[in-house]
Amino acid sequence: MRTYPPEPFRIKVVEPVKMTSQAEREEEIVRAGYNTFLIQSEQVYIDLLTDSGTTAMSDAQWGAMMMGDEAYAGSKNFYQLERAVQEVYGFKYVVPTHQGRGAENILSRIMIRPGDYVPGNMYFTTTRYHQEANGGKFVDVVIDEAHDSEYIHPFKGNIDLKKLEKLVDEVGAAKIPYICLATTVNLAGGQPVSMQNMREVKEFAVKHGLKIFQDATRCMENAYFIKKREAGYANKTIKEIVREMMSYADGCTMSGKKDCLVNIGGFLALNDHDLYVKACELVVVFEGMPSYGGMAGRDMAAMAQGIYEAIDYPYLEHRVEQVRYLGDRLAAAGVPIVLPVGGHAVYLDAKRFLPHLAQDTFPAQTLAAHLYVESGVRSMERGIISAGRDEEGKHRYPKLELVRLTIPRRVYTYAHMDVVADAVIALYAKRDTIRGLRFTYEAPSLRFFTARFELI
Numbered sequence: 001m002r003t004y005p006p007e008p009f010r011i012k013v014v015e016p017v018k019m020t021s022q023a024e025r026e027e028e029i030v031r032a033g034y035n036t037f038l039i040q041s042e043q044v045y046i047d048l049l050t051d052s053g054t055t056a057m058s059d060a061q062w063g064a065m066m067m068g069d070e071a072y073a074g075s076k077n078f079y080q081l082e083r084a085v086q087e088v089y090g091f092k093y094v095v096p097t098h099q100g101r102g103a104e105n106i107l108s109r110i111m112i113r114p115g116d117y118v119p120g121n122m123y124f125t126t127t128r129y130h131q132e133a134n135g136g137k138f139v140d141v142v143i144d145e146a147h148d149s150e151y152i153h154p155f156k157g158n159i160d161l162k163k164l165e166k167l168v169d170e171v172g173a174a175k176i177p178y179i180c181l182a183t184t185v186n187l188a189g190g191q192p193v194s195m196q197n198m199r200e201v202k203e204f205a206v207k208h209g210l211k212i213f214q215d216a217t218r219c220m221e222n223a224y225f226i227k228k229r230e231a232g233y234a235n236k237t238i239k240e241i242v243r244e245m246m247s248y249a250d251g252c253t254m255s256g257k258k259d260c261l262v263n264i265g266g267f268l269a270l271n272d273h274d275l276y277v278k279a280c281e282l283v284v285v286f287e288g289m290p291s292y293g294g295m296a297g298r299d300m301a302a303m304a305q306g307i308y309e310a311i312d313y314p315y316l317e318h319r320v321e322q323v324r325y326l327g328d329r330l331a332a333a334g335v336p337i338v339l340p341v342g343g344h345a346v347y348l349d350a351k352r353f354l355p356h357l358a359q360d361t362f363p364a365q366t367l368a369a370h371l372y373v374e375s376g377v378r379s380m381e382r383g384i385i386s387a388g389r390d391e392e393g394k395h396r397y398p399k400l401e402l403v404r405l406t407i408p409r410r411v412y413t414y415a416h417m418d419v420v421a422d423a424v425i426a427l428y429a430k431r432d433t434i435r436g437l438r439f440t441y442e443a444p445s446l447r448f449f450t451a452r453f454e455l456i
Ligand SMILES: *Cc1c(COP(=O)(O)O)cnc(C)c1O
Pocket: 052, 099, 100, 101, 102, 124, 126, 127, 182, 186, 215, 217, 254, 255, 256, 257, 258, 265, 266
C-alpha cells in the first residue's frame, strides 16, 4: 500500500458549499454554453477549474492583510515582498504586477521585436499571447516525450537541447530575445524540469549569448520533484533548490496566484539594471507605481508571507502528494490519465477517454461538461480549444487533448478527492454515450475563456 501524508494544518474557517441536483446542473451547463468557465461558482460542488488564486490563505497571511500599508508610493509591504523574492528566488530587482500576465506583458514588450523567435518548453496560453502580440513567434522546444501522455519520464518538462540548437542554427541567436523556461510545464501536465537540464540550457545560453527567463509560476512544485527524483538533491532544502534553479536564469515572471499562495498578485524579477529601468517605465503605464504594480499593500503583504510558506516542506509534500492520490485512484481504475502525475493537477486524456470523438468535435471540452453534470465537479479543457487558431485561421491540433482536474492549495481533503475519483470512474463506465460539441460563439483570441457550444 502506498501512503499519503495527512494534512499539515487544521481548519479554522469553513465555507459551506452547495450540493446541487443533476437536473439543476443540466440546466446550468446549457446556460453556460457547455463551457465550464461560464458556470456560476455557486453551482459547483468541488471546483477543480484551476489552482490559480483559489488557495486558502493561512492565519499568518490573513494577519498580514491587516497590516496593509496602502500608501500610493513606497508601501512597507512592497519592501517586504521585495525582500521575500530576493531571499527565496535570489533575483535583485522586483516589479510587482496585478498577476502573472501583467509581468508577461512587460517582459514581452521589453525583450521581443517583430520577427523574433521565443523558444519555450511548451506554450502557455497567456505567455504565448504576449510573445505573439509583440511580433514574436513561439517555438516549442520541449522533449518529444512531453507530448505523449503515456510515456513515463521523471522530468517530462525538459528542454530538448537539439531542438534549441536547430533553432539557433536556422534563425541565429540575434533573433532569439530569450529562452522561456517554464517550471513546471502546465500544459504538459504539471511536469517538472530537472536541475541538470536547467544547467545544460544555461551553458547553451552562455555559449550563444542568450538570456533565460523562467515562467516560475510553479517552481516550488518543480523543486519538490527535483528533491524526490534527482540524484544529489534529497538532502537539500526546497529553498536551496529554488535558489539554484533561479541561478540559471536572468529573471522570471511569476503568477503569485499559484505557488505564492495568494488570491491575486504577481511579479517580474530581474538581475539586469537596465532591463529593470525599462520594466519600471512600462509598469507605470500598464499596472501602477513600481512599488505596487496593481496590487493593494495588503495583497503584497499576504504574498510576501505566502512565499515563505510555499517553501515549507510539510506543506509542499502534502500538496503534491494529494494530487498524486487522485491520480493513483484514477489510474488504478483504468481511467486514461497523463503519467506521471504532475504537481498541481491530474489530467484526463480525452482522446483515449472518448476515442469515438474526432478532435474537432472537442472531446476534452465535452468531457469537462459531462463531468460537471455527473457530479458537480468543475474541471477545465486543455486541448484544441485552448490551443486556438494559427495565422491562417485554422484550428491548431495539439497532440494532447486533456481535461485538467486542478487541485487548489490547502482547500480540499482526501475525502473530496474520493468524490472526484468516483465521479470520473462512473463517467468512464458510460463513456460511449457522450457526444461531441460545436461552436455557437468563438472569440478571436484566448477563445477558451468565453466560447459557447451546443451538443452535436
Ligand atoms: C497562470 C499561469 C500564467 C499566467 O498567470 P496569471 O496570474 O493567470 O495571469 C502563466 N504561466 C503559467 C504556467 C500559468 O500557469
